[in-house]
Amino acid sequence: MKFNIKSERLWNDMMEFGQIGRGEDGGVTRTSFDEADMEARGLFLKLLEKSGLNPGMDAAGNIFGEITGEDPELPVLLIGSHLDTVRSGGRFDGATGVLMAVEVLRTMQENGIKPARTVKIVSFTDEEGARFDYAFVGSMAATGSVAADELQRQLAAAMDGDGISYAEAMRNASHKGGHFSRINPDSLEQAQIDKAKIKAYLEVHIEQGKVLENKNLGVGIVSGITGGEWSDVTISGEAGHAGTIGMTERRDALTAAGECLLAIESIAKNSGGSVATVGKLEVKPGSSNVIPGRVDFTLDIRDISDERRNQTSIQIYDAIRDIVAGRGLTCEVTPVQSLSSMISSAMVTEAMKAAFQEVDYPTYSLPSGAAHDAMVMGNVCEVGMLFVRSKDGISHHPAEWSSQEDVALGCEILYRTVAGLL
């Protein structure tokens, strides 16, 4: 089977972007508007320019490229993902989907395809939320899933570890000039896309799990995405000297957090499908000889069933409050974000299945446990996703890997899916 897309060219782009923000451990760290993220954005704008794909940016920092359709009034086909990463993450999560979109449009140009509708690439700002613990900023701004004025308030309040607010980081980025001067945390309504003008959103992403590997398949169709709920928990006790305060007189915020960690794990295990994760936890004051007076941690709860997730969340919050009160401490739970589950578009799925048949590859559908920009886009338009096999299911880790062969197959299927939706 002769592919339309050029596997080598796509792979070289991926490896080039994979060098940006790469640390000693081989992990890639590109968190929103940090130095590496800015470098990746700059390189991506150049790539779009070089490919004749008319680069642009919106107020939220989302980057676009496009082949303008013969009839610009027809609803556009949007293809994309994100270029940001978690701390010390991999080279494939996000960048794969963005660079495949570029490869698909380049191939369309080379094949002389002049589409009726505009085909647009998007690289969304901050899918991961690694720097400010606030994720999906670009897709939320584009869809208006969080109202622009509310999002503006949230971005003014969200802080990174150095006390820099999200809004401040965006303003700093805007000072870079050129396309970046469009970034404006106070005018996020400008980033909102008119729903009526989108035909569908397509995203290719690495699986970040072992389902495709276990099935011995390189690419699969995503049937839907599990919803999630994110919150911040603060437990306040009393700091004190580690040598002079007896075990029964302590109000240790960390041992209380320890009990919460076990309750969270146990409730999720017994929920019948929810997963719950504490990924970040900070102890204050944080000296070896001081009883911790305060602990802050993040809570990430996900489930394909919104109803069951809701039940799990309530149980977990109740358990935290009971544990903390039982120890004579206090706690505060601050909701950060919540996203409903997304069911994939039948129209897009049919186009994908046709593409699988064209390349003579077995179709296989699987749900996504990870949230993606596609989930947010699902609030306003038809959405479809493809997954590419991840070696050992490892993701958000330097060892994250997908083979060049699987990436090429995924991109060719994307190309043919797009062709079927023009």
Add this chain to the structure above:
Amino acid sequence: MKFNIKSERLWNDMMEFGQIGRGEDGGVTRTSFDEADMEARGLFLKLLEKSGLNPGMDAAGNIFGEITGEDPELPVLLIGSHLDTVRSGGRFDGATGVLMAVEVLRTMQENGIKPARTVKIVSFTDEEGARFDYAFVGSMAATGSVAADELQRQLAAAMDGDGISYAEAMRNASHKGGHFSRINPDSLEQAQIDKAKIKAYLEVHIEQGKVLENKNLGVGIVSGITGGEWSDVTISGEAGHAGTIGMTERRDALTAAGECLLAIESIAKNSGGSVATVGKLEVKPGSSNVIPGRVDFTLDIRDISDERRNQTSIQIYDAIRDIVAGRGLTCEVTPVQSLSSMISSAMVTEAMKAAFQEVDYPTYSLPSGAAHDAMVMGNVCEVGMLFVRSKDGISHHPAEWSSQEDVALGCEILYRTVAGLL
């Protein structure tokens, strides 16, 4: 009762030093050889100079002042404590004892006392271990409690949060010139004091507990100090995506740490006297949507009975290993330090009791749950300590407080104790 020492002068010194390294929350942060610690050292050298107390420094950065005795061959009387603090600690822990020593020697000069033996002030380097998680560096170097070459190795290996080694920080400090040029992490044997040349070591410290407050007493005699054992624990699991890996497939280092926290608490509670604290805990990679792959935490175990502490430690280490192995993870426990309990000197205690009688104040003895430089000094000489009442028993905290009246009483008793030992 007319006091010899000048309460106002001492209090002003204490408040002046309390401004150095003071943060927005009112807490004082002077960790070894950081900017604030260097400023405090500079000010202390000036104070000794101004008071005619012949300032000096040794290879470990310990600062000395003295009134030279009529017979310099007689064993010296050493009085001191430390000027470093925990992060966001108080103004009294450490500085009180050092500045009282200055006040006592100034008063001796004013009263025309020319002692037969040399009376020496010492401000020990790094009692708290807040920056490098390695405490009692100055007193260990001075006593040779850890051999100079071994200590040199430890200081080369101990790192702060920015990856600067203890030895490097000392070398940087030595570049400040003057007395600082004596600092040398590679010649710590030069800091060792000849045991035969010390008559006794006296230290006044705030209590950091509520015993004196509950007894309605301003000052008490320390009967002994509980020993302690400090170690670092690393739990290694596997990082992974918070949405795609099921609860039963995870190797979450943080939930394992949570189980360890509860086991540590429970073992200490049931030990009959030991206290155990995890004061510092770090999660890696530390993103809200990534399952923690690694957790590092400190462990601080103390007991007045060395034997019982040993049993507690063994139980805790066994429990950690069992928990971690039961979850299919691995762990590493690295011993950092251990100090035996210290029983106060009968000779010094008798001199203290006489001083209490002179000022017509009831004598009361209590053990110290906190470790102090006096514990390390106990390895080589007779040691005695006085405690000054702490408001609400609060310590290692911005709210740490002792009244000017109690401080004056403690200093006068110290003055009279010293007079009795000349």
